[in-house]
Amino acid sequence: MVFDLNKCIGCQTCSVACKVLWTRDEGADYQWWCTVNTLPGRGHPRDWEAMGGGYRDGVPQTGRRPTREEWGGGWDFNYEEVMYGGKGQSVHLHHLGEEPKWGPNWDEDQGAGEYPNSFYFYMPRLCNHCTKPACVEACPRDAMYKRPEDGIVLRDENKCRGYQFCLEACPYKKIFFNFQREVSQQCILCFPRVEQHVAPACVRQCPGRAVWFGFMDDESGPIHKLVRKWEVALPLHAEYGTEPNIFYIPPVGPSRLNDDGSFDADTPRIPTEYLERLFGPRVRSSLATLTGEMQKTRGGGKSELMDTLIAYWWKDMFKPFDREPAEIQWQDLPLVELPESKGAR
């Protein structure tokens, strides 16, 4: 998957598409498999980049599990009272229970920097379905596995006994614990859709046309072009050592403003040093390629890169997974039974 951070507007349609499809049940309701966070920011779970996990020089690194508070979310509201309580304007919508301290997009739009050179951008994150998934290796029961046919990382909820070593080992902290069912859960890359050649929900529903989906080794496809050929799409925190399969085109962003109000065309408002911390030193050449090709087309020239980045045809962004979900008779597909609750609940 490739996300173009120049296009992401933080509308959260992808987060909600996933939420509505997969994480509505009790225990999953606080889980946001796909989140879009404002950067610079503390992210979701809060300060996840300091929680360890992953590999360094091939050696597993100790990590910790996020706490329920660091994920936040899953709030209940007084809908009944507001809608049907007959109390008119004397009551307003509010959360029930403990005061929320964090949520899936808590620090949205805060960003960093000083006016007029404040800066921020949006970053969607989901399970990276890594090539070297630390979660798969960490599970002593082999409950997590990576499918050979499409590389999707899944868990066998019959085998999972809620040990949560996978949560500790994942450096991106995109595995969640279902406190009700006592199993770990994470983005399944919409595998029931992918198996029917339908793109994942987050991909297909993006109104900004900011995300591509496909196989890396399809040399005619956009993923290969953006990651391998043009090298503008980069992994997040490659130093975590798990070889994530979600890539990001870094945000070029606006130029800095001088004190006199003129543009400093040579200095981006988003500091390149900050982007290096996320995407590594290759971000410089990626940004240079992007700005170079953008200049070319502004001058009337042709650019294969820009032709790939501009979504002329929406379905080209996720071929061959361009089947209509409405076409599929989902009810005719074999149903996977959820395992019975464990532990004599």
Add this chain to the structure above:
Amino acid sequence: MKAVKLQLATRTLLNPGAAQWDKVPVEEVRLAGMPVHAQPSRYVRTAWADRPVGAVRFLSVRAAHNSRDIIFRLEWADETENRDYANGTAFPDAAAVIFPMNGDAPLETMGSAKAPVNAWYWRANFEEDAAENLISRGLATEEVSGSGSVKARARWGDGKWRVIFVRPLTASERQGVEFKNGKPVKVAFAVWEGSNQERANLNAYSKEWRELIVE
């Protein structure tokens, strides 16, 4: 170690505080942490290399039967009552009584493919009287087997856990270990301290099998 024969209703013995338990001789069991180098996951071996495994070091066990059911009473000191996952910061406390399914089995690997073990497993977030009957064929292979008719009742107080395990003496072979009068059965015990993040094969256990005779 003996499972003393008592003419008492199971209902009575199911109460960890019942005075009748005082008459049953106690077996003091020393526990040691599961060795980290033997853990099946490279992540666990690395993350726990310098961390102490097996916070609970002493366990008091009493065993009795009334010809119908066999009952074990486990007691250990634990300052913290861990009844749940504490919003992601701990694990529930747990304990198990372990037997070889067929006479003998390697204890340090919790059984093997050819010689499984039967573990009666209680965890502090189970419902009242609930327990799991597990069959294990090696570390991290445990599977819940049938209902097993294993029950457990636990009380925490005065900085101690007191847990009763009960099961009919007769169980079908597939579901668990068999007991025969007079014939010794190997038994071992394990305790998980939730506040020390213990779960899976991170626990304290009695390093060797003990011989249990059902009177």
